Amino acid sequence: MADDRDVNMEGVFQNAQSLANAATSSSKVIADTSTPASNTRGPAAPSFDLDDPTTALLAQILHRSNTIVADQILRTLPDMIKDAISQVLPLAPGQQVAGTDQKHPIVQPQQQLQIAQPQQATQPPPAVQPMEIDREGPRTPQRKGRAPTEKKKKLLVKKKWDRDLRAYLQGQHVGLCKVKDPSPTADPERVKAYNLHGRDPLTLPDPQFDWADSLKSAWNVRLITMMARGFQQVVRSDPDYETPPNPVPELCTLTYTKNAITERIKKTRTEWRRRSRIQRKDPDGASARLKVEDEEEAKEVRRTGRRRRLYQRRLEKIKDDLAGKDPRYWEAVLKVLEELTEDGMSSDETEADDEEDNNKPKITRRIAKPWLSAEVSELMRTINKAPVSKKAARRGNRALERKPDPRPMTDELDPRSHTMRYMKYLPRNYYSEVWFQSLPDFEQEEIDPSPEKPLPTPSFTGVPVVHG
Template identity: 25%
Template structure:
């Protein structure tokens, strides 16, 4: 920049001699120029800092559309531009220099700020580029992962297809092998069945041959015994006749006893038709054959009082010291006549074998023809209630009760389409809205589709309605079957309520329980528990069937013995009647349970369990069992399995029978019980005189 002196006066323009603007005008012009510069930089992007201020002025002076300067300033700028173009150097005024410096400084500041903004923009752009690159990279990764997933799905599909194909092949192979195994098993079973049938036929043939052989030997033996007996009887009659002839005169001698046993002379020939001269097989003034035969048998019994039957003779045993335990007294030896049991043979008994055989056959026929009567008596709190329905249940016969229970079971089977209580395990629940509607009285059970609410007892509203319907059906069925019998409605309602209790018990057993660890049972646990319970129930049922069979068999034997004793007029008939009353007091529940054991393939033996609470009557029961085996010896059909009774046998797990007379309980066992246990037994107040018996 050049400096020179101007001949112009202060305050005049050297170009045209106009007045120089004042400081205020200069400042205003500077402000307008600054605004113009800023506007120009905003439109053109700014000028570099190395440009001189004159160039800036020339640049800003060209923008007339946004330079609002007065005409003087505009003319001055045009003149300055011309001078710069013509390279005319003139000396600037101080205010111009200052203005130019101020503009330069502002331009520099603006340039620096623009540079700073540019760097920030570049930084942001770089970050944007990196973000875009990262996003592109992630997109590429996602594409690769999608590709890998697609490949994995394809691999899984191929794997599943391969597994399915292998499973099909394995199933086909398994089915083929199962068929082959079934065929081989069927062939093997057929072969084994054929062999078993052949062996069975062979064994049956051997058995028949042996039986025929034994039968023929028995027939020959009986024929020989009969001939021997007839010869001895003829000799006996001959001796008696000779004695009577020698002692009596011919006029006072009664008719020979041979006339009483000579069948042809009694008006009944050998073919069973009446003789000529008889009236309907009976001579006038003579007794009929059955009456004479009965008298003859009575005479034989009087003549041979100890030889008339093989039934043991009971005699009362004298009581010893009161301190002697009844168990010790029961261990008295039973002496049984060996001759009556058929254990010895001799010429002195050969004459009675045929007669005894005939009497045994008659006793067996009597046993077969006598129906067994159940003498079961129900005990317990309900049975001892003497009023209302319980009194009727207590007084009714056991057979009538069984008949009613059978009718109740039949009604339940028809109403619910079941075969037993176990079928109610799958009984579905009733919807809660149906029960709520029934509580409001809006609905009722469908008689054609009855269902129980097994979650509640018989007292619920729904179950009460269902049970009333069933009670009416049981009542109608019983009235049809037994028109002459009548029962109150409460009786039939009580009957179906008891049945519902058993049904609900079976249903609750099939529900999931909580085990010891606090977890709910699985279906496998439920099935296992039900199987174990079912096996235990079947075992108890078998034990009870044996007890009932033993009781009925012993009662029949004792009744037959009493009948024979009464016919004989034996003195110990009252003792056998006492044994009968003893069995009636004990009932079938007082009999011992049996544990079966198979020593081999064909022989079954029973081991009676001991009853620690019962008074020792094993010896009496053994006599009855031996008598039954003796009566049924030689008959067809299954024989009574042997029972090995030992003092050290396994004790029974059943609870003591309640309500027995106090003398039928074991005194030693009773002394060990607490007062509460004795009260639970509820001994009967009935007086029952205990007798210690001795068998001769």
């Protein structure tokens, strides 16, 4: 059957020459196929001219064995070409070329042409439009982290409550003064009349406390209660504080709110009393004295902040980098560090804080803790000196490394320079023996040290051991 097909195809190619000549020599055929005038040619050469659209279509039909594609191409040809092609292509009995009356008696199963119903010439396929992305449609679900624990929920609600209370007290409804700028005290005659007869009730905003009296006086308690009730209305209007989802229901009680406001006002009252005391002692130099004390207080705040940050750095270093190397040793070191807390960390101060020459390099003086034993101090230095693993390098260019000149530091060994008192209730071996024996008996009893605990000591072989 393959040989018969080859013979038939050879005859097809022989007849293709005459079909091509007829197509290219007829201007009508060219016009019917919408060929541009620039493509119109004269008498055809005895070969296929693929630049001509009609000839190109004939070439595709004669050279391709896919009859389905040929059927689609036939629908675009004019009637004269269809009649000529029907004499060349084999058709099944009863089939006809679309748009013609010609039938062919020869049956060739391999080349049967699937002819559709007669229809008009097909339009060119529309251009493919870019796919539109539905930005509002469903997206890939994000990976959710673990749900917050009950302790975490309580902490978040408590922080929000503190922020809301601060905003309420400093807002237009109350207008509470700042800690460093206490409002003038209330008129004593007005306070006396209210305490005796309840006359001339207080109003908000701009409350005036009786700073000279206790915060539990009738005048001050009335002011605090008015503030607490006003904040209760703010809490009730916020859905975050509703009882079912609220993990800290006591935040919505009046007693809790009054106690929180009282604690905030205590700081302001302490500041007012301090300023009043200085004003009474030195009326002329009160402003200068207040400035000096404010600077000393700011220095103490900075020192406290440095101790807190040093404690946090040591904790993170042990937990993140050192615990995996020698678990037994560093676990014991961590317990010692947690017992000392941030109050047991060394501090430092800058000697050039009060100097006017800012270009002069500052010298930092480390404040020693004479009450701390040498073994515990060395243990803290061991944490600082322990190497840590380097972080993974990031992609891209490395940032320019800045290496400032190291700040000179001197150790202050004078016990009188220590601005912070000793800690109480620590294990007995945490205290310096010389320092402890130098204290009077009543002060040793006040410290009340706990029983001794073993301190971790790394051995020379590198294996950590714990000695008592």
